[in-house]
Amino acid sequence: MTKQANIDATKRWGAEVASAGKYDVLDEILAPGFVDNDPAPDQGPGIEGLKDFFRKMRTAFPDLKAEVVEMVATDEHVAMRYTLSGTHRGEFQGVSATGNNFEVGALQIGRFENGKCVERWGSTDELGMLKQLGILERVAGQSK
Structure with missing residues (x-):
């Protein structure tokens, strides 16, 4: 496949799965043995684990949006910097x-x-997210 096809698949991940809740798109863009090397807390393995993660995220944040800021690609890898909001x-x-x-x-x-x-690797500013949501203070208060 071409570098452009990989870029297009990555864009679909953000636009159709994260932002629009079309979880079955993951079956089209991920390989059957897909591995998430940086899963979210409580995320199960493989494609089904990722679908479940996005279901939970869109239940908590019905207006969840992933907007691409920048992409860089080779024939084998696509790197994406994006903004996540909700x-x-x-x-x-x-x-x-x-x-x-x-x-x-x-x-x-x-x-x-x-x-x-x-396979994928990723990093999200989870600390910043928890601070903005006012959750960090609640969790910190519970651990005392």
């Missing part, structure tokens, strides 16, 4: 809705074979 309207990590908004930066690198992502 409004806390449902339970998230055991915390009921705060109504607060968040917007944080994130990075993702995907490795592709035959036009499908076989």
